[in-house]
Amino acid sequence: MPPTAPRTAALFVTCLVDLVDPDVGEAAVALLREAGVRVEVPGRQVCCGQPAFNAGHPDEARAVARGLLDAFEGHEAVVAPSGSCAGMVRRWFPELFDGTRDAGRARSLAARTHELTGFLVDALGADGPGGRWEGTVTYHDSCHGLRELGVGAQGRRLLASVEGLSLVEMARPDACCGFGGTFSLKLPDVAVAMADDKLEQAAATGTDAIVGGDLGCLVHLAGRAARTGRRQRVLHVATLLAEARGLLPRRAAAGRSG
Amino acid sequence: MDRTAFLRQVRGELRGTRAPERPPAWPATPASGSARGPAAVLAFLEALAGVGGVGRAVARQALAAAVTAAAAALPEGAGRTAVVAPDTDAWREAIDAGLAAAGVEPVRPAPDGWREAAAAAGMGITSAALGVASTGSVLIVPGPNTPRVAGLLPEAHLVLLPADQLVPGLEEAMPVLASLADRSSAPVLVTGPSRTSDIEMVTVFGAHGPRRLEVLLIG
Amino acid sequence: MTGAAGSSFRERAEVQLANARMRANVAVAVDQRERGRRAIFDGLDHAGLVGAAQAIRDHTLARLDRYLGEFARNAEARGTKVFFAADAAEAVGYVRDLLAARGVRLVAKSKSMVTEEIELNRGLAEFGAEVVETDLGEYLVQLAGEAPSHITAPAVHMSRGEIAALLSRRHGRRLPEDPEALTGFVRGVLRETFLAAGVGISGVNFAVAETGSFVTVTNEGNGRMVTSLPPVHVAIMGMERIVPSFRDLGLMLPMLVASSVGRPVTAYLSFVNGPRRPGEVDGPEEVHVVVLDNGRSAILRSAYRSVLRCIRCGACQNVCPVYRQVGGHGYGSVYAGPIGAVVTPLLQGRDRAGDLPFASSLCGACDEVCPVGIPLSGHLLGLRADAVRGKGLADPETAAWRAWAAAWRRPETYRLTGLVARLGQLPLARGGRISRAPFPLSRWTGGRDLPAAAGETFRARWERRLRRG
Numbered sequence: 023m024p025p026t027a028p029r030t031a032a033l034f035v036t037c038l039v040d041l042v043d044p045d046v047g048e049a050a051v052a053l054l055r056e057a058g059v060r061v062e063v064p065g066r067q068v069c070c071g072q073p074a075f076n077a078g079h080p081d082e083a084r085a086v087a088r089g090l091l092d093a094f095e096g097h098e099a100v101v102a103p104s105g106s107c108a109g110m111v112r113r114w115f116p117e118l119f120d121g122t123r124d125a126g127r128a129r130s131l132a133a134r135t136h137e138l139t140g141f142l143v144d145a146l147g148a149d150g151p152g153g154r155w156e157g158t159v160t161y162h163d164s165c166h167g168l169r170e171l172g173v174g175a176q177g178r179r180l181l182a183s184v185e186g187l188s189l190v191e192m193a194r195p196d197a198c199c200g201f202g203g204t205f206s207l208k209l210p211d212v213a214v215a216m217a218d219d220k221l222e223q224a225a226a227t228g229t230d231a232i233v234g235g236d237l238g239c240l241v242h243l244a245g246r247a248a249r250t251g252r253r254q255r256v257l258h259v260a261t262l263l264a265e266a267r268g269l270l271p272r273r274a275a276a277g278r279s280g
Numbered sequence: 281m282d283r284t285a286f287l288r289q290v291r292g293e294l295r296g297t298r299a300p301e302r303p304p305a306w307p308a309t310p311a312s313g314s315a316r317g318p319a320a321v322l323a324f325l326e327a328l329a330g331v332g333g334v335g336r337a338v339a340r341q342a343l344a345a346a347v348t349a350a351a352a353a354l355p356e357g358a359g360r361t362a363v364v365a366p367d368t369d370a371w372r373e374a375i376d377a378g379l380a381a382a383g384v385e386p387v388r389p390a391p392d393g394w395r396e397a398a399a400a401a402g403m404g405i406t407s408a409a410l411g412v413a414s415t416g417s418v419l420i421v422p423g424p425n426t427p428r429v430a431g432l433l434p435e436a437h438l439v440l441l442p443a444d445q446l447v448p449g450l451e452e453a454m455p456v457l458a459s460l461a462d463r464s465s466a467p468v469l470v471t472g473p474s475r476t477s478d479i480e481m482v483t484v485f486g487a488h489g490p491r492r493l494e495v496l497l498i499g
Numbered sequence: 500m501t502g503a504a505g506s507s508f509r510e511r512a513e514v515q516l517a518n519a520r521m522r523a524n525v526a527v528a529v530d531q532r533e534r535g536r537r538a539i540f541d542g543l544d545h546a547g548l549v550g551a552a553q554a555i556r557d558h559t560l561a562r563l564d565r566y567l568g569e570f571a572r573n574a575e576a577r578g579t580k581v582f583f584a585a586d587a588a589e590a591v592g593y594v595r596d597l598l599a600a601r602g603v604r605l606v607a608k609s610k611s612m613v614t615e616e617i618e619l620n621r622g623l624a625e626f627g628a629e630v631v632e633t634d635l636g637e638y639l640v641q642l643a644g645e646a647p648s649h650i651t652a653p654a655v656h657m658s659r660g661e662i663a664a665l666l667s668r669r670h671g672r673r674l675p676e677d678p679e680a681l682t683g684f685v686r687g688v689l690r691e692t693f694l695a696a697g698v699g700i701s702g703v704n705f706a707v708a709e710t711g712s713f714v715t716v717t718n719e720g721n722g723r724m725v726t727s728l729p730p731v732h733v734a735i736m737g738m739e740r741i742v743p744s745f746r747d748l749g750l751m752l753p754m755l756v757a758s759s760v761g762r763p764v765t766a767y768l769s770f771v772n773g774p775r776r777p778g779e780v781d782g783p784e785e786v787h788v789v790v791l792d793n794g795r796s797a798i799l800r801s802a803y804r805s806v807l808r809c810i811r812c813g814a815c816q817n818v819c820p821v822y823r824q825v826g827g828h829g830y831g832s833v834y835a836g837p838i839g840a841v842v843t844p845l846l847q848g849r850d851r852a853g854d855l856p857f858a859s860s861l862c863g864a865c866d867e868v869c870p871v872g873i874p875l876s877g878h879l880l881g882l883r884a885d886a887v888r889g890k891g892l893a894d895p896e897t898a899a900w901r902a903w904a905a906a907w908r909r910p911e912t913y914r915l916t917g918l919v920a921r922l923g924q925l926p927l928a929r930g931g932r933i934s935r936a937p938f939p940l941s942r943w944t945g946g947r948d949l950p951a952a953a954g955e956t957f958r959a960r961w962e963r964r965l966r967r968g
Contacts, residue, residue: 202860
């Protein structure tokens with residue numbers, strides 16, 4: 023661990039993980055502890071406001087996002103198992119709160135917020151938890167993590183520490199899967215067509231699972247995969263890593279996200 | 281709309297705007313180059329070949345033979361005449377001898393006969409003002425001795441350019457272009473033959489202009 | 500203009516999604532373009548180049564009135580006539596009057612997005628002129644009665660079979676499904692047009708203030724033909740297409756071409772310094788430039804000024820995952836893809852294209868490839884917020900978001916959401932999945948399963964454990 027590495031991390035659970043797949047949160051906590059940091063889960067956190075922000079409702083987004091400024095006040099590092107939520111805070115909070123009395127707090131939180139795999143590798147210098155996971159996977163780069171935070175190689179590096187696992191890249195790992203938050207409800211047909219492209223490319227790798235770092239994408243892909251009878255599992259990278267290291271009970275269900 | 285009013289409106293919309301300075305320099309562009317001398321010749325030939333053009337470095341004494349080779353490569357069905365722009369008069373003997381050896385007739389039309397002659401010709405021969413080593417481009421400068429149609433209408437365009445007229449990259453061609461604003465109505469940088477990929481992204485040469493472009497760098 | 504008037508993006512997208520061949524063609528084409536773009540910038544300082552190009556554009560836009568005035572003065576000093584058009588009607592009217600004055604009926608035209616924007620062809624056709632598009636792709640879409648579907652590859656949605664059938668039908672002969680033969684055939688047809696046309700019309704890729712020159716960028720050479728063979732040449736430019744000096748073109752031209760087709764330059768970079776000079780053998784006797792505002796000056800003052808940096812390379816279209824699915828025609832506007840979703844509502848009014856900013860997953864791929872650093876995703880977000888504000892508080896969607904914000908601004912009320920979700924899904928969930936849900940979630944479950952909410956939230960688990968110690 024680099025000498026300047028944070029000793030504690032506050033987990034930003036994210037609303038999607040909290041409500042839909044709590045195991046991702048468990049996995050994140052386990053991986054952070056394994057990497058040597060003390061984990062806290064501030065109780066008053068809710069959501070970064072991104073759904074409203076992306077739908078053109080910045081006022082409503084700000085009202086909800088303000089809760090995060092309070093919840094994570096004073097925490098040296100805030101870590102989310104989502105590139106999209108972390109990107110919202112890091113890339114957009116300064117703009118969202120610009121000109122308000124919370125501008126300074128928003129900039130401060132932005133500077134302290136990290137995506138999980140990026141935090142493990144870049145801030146903690148982790149090489150990955152190791153462990154064993156028999157199977158082949160392909161990696162989906164979620165857009166916001168990749169483009170707003172530069173997260174992509176880190177998840178792959180962590181996976182490389184797992185014995186028995188091999189990674190096969192798909193044709194366009196950085197192409198959007200079509201989730202896009204409310205986009206997937208506003209233009210469902212386009213979103214589904216994009217998911218089909220992604221699932222097709224993932225299937226062409228012949229791997230057992232699609233792994234990614236954002237539950238939104240994964241829920242979208244898993245939902246489409248289930249509907250079209252595809253057999254690849256869809257897994258959050260944190261879940262896989264924690265499973266491999268024996269930090270979480272293994273799940274068997276195919277097609278299930280998380 | 282009245283010009284003054286138009287510009288006044290634009291100015292009004294810009295009130296209070298600060299203009300950032302233009303960059304004094306920028307990193308190398310895809311068209312930048314640094315090759316000079318013999319390296320520039322090699323770079324030019326390679327770049328031109330890369331876009332489907334033909335380039336040769338020829339000694340002045342070998343010019344006639346090179347012209348013969350270019351004329352012999354005319355596609356079947358192309359006219360057996362070559363319109364020759366007066367800007368190539370310095371090489372007239374070699375051109376005529378070279379064409380004759382290939383059985384192609386040189387034509388030097390009167391000013392009002394150029395369009396018709398060029399449309400019927402298999403080949404147009406012009407000089408160029410400079411070449412860009414990094415891109416394989418030649419700068420054609422229309423004028424009294426360089427009709428535009430000479431390099432536009434025939435099936436093939438043969439360009440004669442002294443090898444010492446190469447500049448390293450596109451940036452170095454820009455001052456020349458600026459200086460031509462008062463000397464030519466329409467200079468053109470030509471890079472390889474006319475081409476299109478509008479049908480299923482398949483590249484086809486000779487979309488509208490010459491199907492074949494050959495540049496002789498005369499050393 | 501494509502797209503039935505009044506149709507929504509969603510409706511048009513549905514039509515395009517059903518066109519499997521179009522989607523396959525578009526996917527192949529945009530991938531090829533993007534591969535080329537990546538390859539040519541490989542090893543170069545792309546960010547540095549973008550920064551410099553952006554600075555040139557921003558500098559020019561901030562002094563646009565001065566540079567336009569300088570351009571006009573210098574162009575006129577070299578014999579070019581310059582007309583400033585406030586809107587499409589003035590621009591079309593100028594060209595129409597010119598055709599009338601010169602008694603011209605046949606016009607040869609090279610590809611120009613701005614002439615699509617002002618619907619020049621329709622305006623001239625109503626007047627009885629025949630306007631022939633001479634870019635191969637543009638000629639094909641004109642013959643088909645369609646609109647271009649990509650900025651730099653207008654017929655990208657057509658297959659060779661469709662093209663052969665189209666040309667065969669229109670020219671009364673059987674043509675093979677072979678790109679080379681088809682191109683050769685069109686070459687012959689259009690050669691006659693170039694030679695016979697009384698007026699040539701082109702766009703302008705860049706105009707140069709210091710000399711009053713301008714440049715057209717083509718691979719086919721039709722730009723050179725149109726600006727050289729007819730006795731009168733009319734160029735139409737959006738007023739933002741200007742650079743201060745030739746020096747700037749040393750950067751801007753390769754940025755345009757490399758971003759567009761993955762090459763350093765195109766086959767023809769054709770400069771126009773004015774009409775044929777005394778002693779010159781050929782070239783037009785008259786050159787006219789129409790400088791068009793048509794909504795641009797209003798953008799200058801807005802938060803969206805940087806959209807006027809656009810040099811129409813099409814790179815954002817090539818990487819856009821939405822464009823890939825619905826093609827240019829899905830947008831129902833002249834400018835498609837991310838740049839179209841931003842610029843169309845700004846130029847045409849939010850009422851006509853207000854849903855385009857929502858036609859994006861906000862993946863940000865466009866931001867990365869834009870050679871002049873336009874923050875396209877940021878502008879899409881801004882336009883979305885503008886659209887929402889315009890609808891007012893009575894809008895049901897706004898009401899829903901307000902209710903959401905009221906609940907989620909506090910953890911106490913947020914927790915209720917989890918509870919409500921778990922109760923609400925009871926009749927719907929099977930094996931952890933929901934396959935059918937009521938509106939608005941039916942929008943989701945129409946094509947995808949929805950995961951059932953977890954039995955216990957992460958935070959409830961965590962707090963339970965903390966209590967246990």
